[in-house]
Amino acid sequence: MISEKDVYEASERISPFVKSTPILQSEKLNSLFEADVYFKCENFQHIGAFKARGAHNAVFAMSDEEASKGVATHSSGNHAAALSLAAKNRGISARIVMPNNSNKMKISQVEELGGLIEYCEPTTKAREEAAAKVQKETGAKIVHPYNDPLVIAGQATVALELLNEMPDLDAIVAPVGGGGLMAGTALITKATKPNVYTCGVEPEEVNDAARSLASGELVGNTTLNSIADGLRGNLGPNPFEILQKYLDKLIEVSEKDIVASMRLIWSELKIVIEPSSAVAIASLLFHRQEIKGEKIGVIITGGNVDLDDLPW
């Protein structure tokens, strides 16, 4: 479905439009985790999240004819802003179906970037139906937030950059929601650095990836009760296929640990991260024995948080 080559192509295609984000470290966090942890800060990416990568790859891979009809998507937020920005950079329209409980900051971001919002009920089914309707009416190409192979290849460029800068990592840890980032990460890591293990992390409350990987059959979430709003979507079939092949490990974390980890990173690393990013940190904090002495790359996925509604 996607190969190493697609990731290199994505990297070249999106490089004029995305940032090569810095990698931060903290001696205090290293001594707390008893490991060398390298934080790849995609919260500093355009639109405040790695999603800018996949969206730009999908939008700039389109032919001029396809592109003229615009793009559309359904998204809980960061992909919505990302697609709006990518469409704006290409000079085409972006129609965005968003759940009506999306966070305020993510909504206003899409509006500022010129995305045309259509609200729907916060269920996967309602989102997909609304997006299909938009496509039928406008001919816009739907860019799925995590199932689109071009999006997966774009997200894989985060790990590509991290591995280029830190070639001697033992592991890469990232959160799993729809699975686009984790699939891209697992794929490019195995292709370029087969000795580096990859670890996905998801909230216990929306553990569809863990259940799907354990059973070998793609199953959906039964609840959406996680503070990690970026991870509430169901794992996509394409990411699932890739994760089954390449992912080494999957860890589930509690809501309490997600909040504690979010706060820890704000306090110690002095960066603003969203709950979905804190999920990966929680796995480090509560599995210290397993990572002792290792060099771990953690993908900080985003920093779009409503500052009036912090979970502490």
Place this chain on the structure above:
Amino acid sequence: MISEKDVYEASERISPFVKSTPILQSEKLNSLFEADVYFKCENFQHIGAFKARGAHNAVFAMSDEEASKGVATHSSGNHAAALSLAAKNRGISARIVMPNNSNKMKISQVEELGGLIEYCEPTTKAREEAAAKVQKETGAKIVHPYNDPLVIAGQATVALELLNEMPDLDAIVAPVGGGGLMAGTALITKATKPNVYTCGVEPEEVNDAARSLASGELVGNTTLNSIADGLRGNLGPNPFEILQKYLDKLIEVSEKDIVASMRLIWSELKIVIEPSSAVAIASLLFHRQEIKGEKIGVIITGGNVDLDDLPW
């Protein structure tokens, strides 16, 4: 009192112990400010503030004999942690006089770093008396938070790094409290890049630097009513002398604008900054006409904030 050479020596002396901090940018903030703004992130410095630089310079410039008696200081917080860390790195003791209204996070930081805290009333006089008493009892060398020439030379390395990485800046903007950072910044900027103008910023509520520079006579603050806890100290005589010679401009900002700027940076740059750092941002936000089209380096001085007590 200090020269360009002292700053280069400081840079070499402290390089094993301090981070060369990243410079961040945000397109959204650039369009808001209508200028190219480069944020030098000393909030990512050890102990979460630039103060690590001056403290390490002072501590590592001491002879072994001097050092054996330890160091002492009075500080509202970041210098306290910085001196504790520098002393720890040299293997000597640090005795810290802190005002009894210091923020919780700064207190626990000092404790974790092995600093020995002695509390005093939150006035400049009480602090200085308590520090003198400690010195008399122990023979420890007092490392003043902003008046010590070695500390000033150490703080100047922030601007040195910024100018090395961004040699075509039009201006450097930084907050003024005791004046150590701003004096070092003004001095090294004029010495190495005389065409770059330097701008100090302080809260209207503690505007001793503005009044001192306007009158040509060092005057103290009459109130301490600013949220910018790192800037409540009086301008030191040595920084005052340097600022009189080299500083190009001083701007005062309101408490309301400090809070709005702090929130803006958290939201848009995705970094945690303390109110004292936001002071410099406030000057950009509310003097946009004057900086239009310029390349501005802003020193983000620190990120030590009590996350349970945010000002919004």
